[in-house]
Amino acid sequence: MRAIVWQGAADFALQEVPDPLPAAGQVLVQVEASAVCGSDLHLQDFGAPPPIIPGHEASGVVVELGKGVAGIEPGERVVMDPVQVCGRCWSCRNGIEHLCLNTRHLGSGSAAGTWAQRVAVDARNLYRIPEAVGFQAAALSEPAAVCCESFQRAGLREGDAVLVIGDGPFGFLHAQIAAALGAGKIICAGHHERRLERIRERTGALICNTRREDLQERVRREIPAPGVDVAVEASGSGAAPMSGLKLLRPRGTLVVFSYIWKPEALDMGLIHMKELNVLGSCRSHGAFQRCLELMASGKINTACLVDLVVPLEDFRKALARLLEDKPSTFKVALAPSS
Ligand SMILES: [Zn+2]
Ligand SMILES: [Zn+2]
Numbered sequence: 001m002r003a004i005v006w007q008g009a010a011d012f013a014l015q016e017v018p019d020p021l022p023a024a025g026q027v028l029v030q031v032e033a034s035a036v037c038g039s040d041l042h043l044q045d046f047g048a049p050p051p052i053i054p055g056h057e058a059s060g061v062v063v064e065l066g067k068g069v070a071g072i073e074p075g076e077r078v079v080m081d082p083v084q085v086c087g088r089c090w091s092c093r094n095g096i097e098h099l100c101l102n103t104r105h106l107g108s109g110s111a112a113g114t115w116a117q118r119v120a121v122d123a124r125n126l127y128r129i130p131e132a133v134g135f136q137a138a139a140l141s142e143p144a145a146v147c148c149e150s151f152q153r154a155g156l157r158e159g160d161a162v163l164v165i166g167d168g169p170f171g172f173l174h175a176q177i178a179a180a181l182g183a184g185k186i187i188c189a190g191h192h193e194r195r196l197e198r199i200r201e202r203t204g205a206l207i208c209n210t211r212r213e214d215l216q217e218r219v220r221r222e223i224p225a226p227g228v229d230v231a232v233e234a235s236g237s238g239a240a241p242m243s244g245l246k247l248l249r250p251r252g253t254l255v256v257f258s259y260i261w262k263p264e265a266l267d268m269g270l271i272h273m274k275e276l277n278v279l280g281s282c283r284s285h286g287a288f289q290r291c292l293e294l295m296a297s298g299k300i301n302t303a304c305l306v307d308l309v310v311p312l313e314d315f316r317k318a319l320a321r322l323l324e325d326k327p328s329t330f331k332v333a334l335a336p337s338s
Pocket of ligand 2: 089097100101
């Protein structure tokens with residue numbers, strides 16, 4: 001089959017590679033759509049050893065079942081949770097399998113990813129795609145599910161005031177999901193005008209372009225004291241967690257969603273005095289089904305994030321669009337079986 005292979009540094013190449021074989025308990029999926037995630041371009045920073053077939057946001061069709069697989073048939077349309085777990089470690093035994101200590105994460109080096117025509121995946125990681133949802137939209141159920149998890153972690157309640165820091169795809173999805181879950185006022189902050197406008201149009205969120213407006217002043221004006229119930233850091237900026245923290249109400253919650261490469265200090269006095277919660281959130285813990293239902297009912301729209309879809313052989317066009325047209329691009333995706 002054909003696959004995109006990461007060979008170290010910024011070197012990706014289209015190659016002919018052996019077809020994956022589904023092991024016992026696995027299913028072979030023909031990949032119809034696979035989106036590009038920022039983390040796919042950071043394999044080196046995460047210390048992963050090449051060569052790797054990247055990709056973990058995907059949808060496709062079941063083509064073959066490994067030994068012992070029941071309850072799913074060839075021809076079914078599916079999405080996959082990329083976090084394959086061992087079932088034996090401390091996390092797996094304590095109900096937080098998504099943090100498995102021996103995870104084989106699709107596209108990370110411990111398992112081949114989805115920038116390929118076919119991928120072998122643990123059957124328990126598959127979810128059926130509702131009829132109303134297309135392959136491209138469904139491929140984004142993984143990023144949607146991890147965003148949904150942020151609010152699960154934060155215990156979001158109806159009417160809560162939410163601040164989303166970040167106007168990338170994860171900012172967009174957090175704003176959509178907050179609205180779908182019944183949040184009250186939602187403010188999304190960033191500095192890419194066109195992306196912020198699209199977020200406002202789609203979600204009804206208030207937007208704050210931090211190049212033109214002071215975030216602290218704007219949020220305090222829109223959400224008067226005691227402050228924001230939940231702030232989500234989805235920008236990756238080192239300063240962002242602290243600016244979210246300052247706007248929280250007493251016992252409010254800051255969710256650290258992004259991987260922050262250059263972290264800055266948090267005010268421990270503020271955390272102490274306002275009894276604030278600071279939580280990390282990085283993977284889905286059972287949010288796939290809920291997200292697929294939100295997509296099917298039209299409460300969230302992931303297709304509207306996808307700005308460019310290309311066949312495997314044009315993958316360079318997709319990566320270039322991400323790097324060169326960041327101000328107006330949310331997502332690019334591959335269609336490996338077209
Ligand atoms: Zn991702
Ligand atoms: Zn485990």
